Amino acid sequence: MLAGAAGGFTGGAIGTALYGGSFSDAMGAGIKGAVFGAFSGAITAGIGVQFGDVGGIVNELGRTGAHGLTQGAFSALRGGNFWQGAAAGLFSSFGGSVSGAFGVTGFFGTVAVSSAMGGVGAAIGGARNTEDILFGMAAGAMVGALNHALHSLLLKKREQAYDKMIELSENGSFHEVACFELHDGNTLILPEQGNDARNANIKYYNLRKDSKGNPIITIKGKTYIVDNVTHVHMGTYDPQSTNPIYFSDEDGDFSNWIGKPIKILMDGHLFSTDSQNYMKPKMIW
């Protein structure tokens, strides 16, 4: 909701100012945009939860349609044109869905593509003034930020997933990235939201243990066994050091929880270790 409010405020205020409005006009439009943006943001995020990660064509068409309807309705509610809003929602969602295929997978890249596509959509829908195009771009940025960029990436090949994680961790700002290595052979790279150089959020898809002690997750009602959780450590591998990959207390706790050595990606390599062997981690990739 906050992201939506911020986007709505910015779009409203800048658009009004560029259109020749006074400061108070710009503030008024900004506040109005913020209120609509907050509600729109909540619903946009809800659509993201409903449709989940980028998946098959049917899933993505459903997501695109839902965003089109939502943004069209909000555009009409704020006194604008339904079709301009709907086109902004459709195009931005489409942009978010296909951006990964063109190598744009980072948070800011996805948001930028969705935002630009939202502006294009609004223009195709008939927007001719700066305010409406900026609202289209703000709606697109929100769709990108609250929907596409906050979801996971499923890859069939482990090595491909490790390469992607390294790329993501160094894309824009340095931050940790984590993945679930599933028992079926697939690898699920987790969203990067909130991650930084010290932290990778792994509490997704209700990671827990089943009655046999296997780590499991649930996605859209289906349960998957998690073989391991791999995460990135920032920095340089130093085999001469007493702790070559900065093994931490938390790594030790997690390897105890999962019942096997933890896997850590660092400096372009994959290591396996635990609190007994952290001084000599095993390089496995």
Added chain:
Amino acid sequence: MVRTFKILLLILLFTSCKSNKNNENYYLEINNKELIKQIIEYKHFIESLNQANSFVLKIYCLELNDSVNKYVISKESSAFGFLNNSYNFKCKVEDFDVLFIMVSGLVNSPDYGKTNLNFFKVKQSIILEDIKKYFPEDYKYFMKNGNFPPPDMFEPEILHLTFIRDKLVKKAYKRGYFRDVK
């Protein structure tokens, strides 16, 4: 009548002593101002990172030789980690609980999850009470599922302090493990 009053008074005294034993009397006092200062600084450091919903501080105590002691300050932000790094005694700093782990008494377990090999340990019932106090959500999860949720992957720098007798001679924030020497 007097006899009854005396018995009631004794019962009252007994129950109040029991209550104290479970609360304030359980805490030791830190007798070094520099260590207290460093604990407060580290607590502010963790809070400034804004990543842990709830945490307690834990301090690993390593005796390097007769006059050199090392204290490694870190945080604990999950019940599972708390259970795996069981403390030996508690102190309070500015009303915040700080847990001390005597590394000289630790015995490394070759098997994952085994925590009962050390020479000394706090009773399991007290550990569970602590988890209920520090990590109420994880405690509820445990009561419902019989196991703990996964620990988090928030890995901040830990603070290594070296004291020669009561003087702080070396201080370093470093990523890594409490046993690290470099």
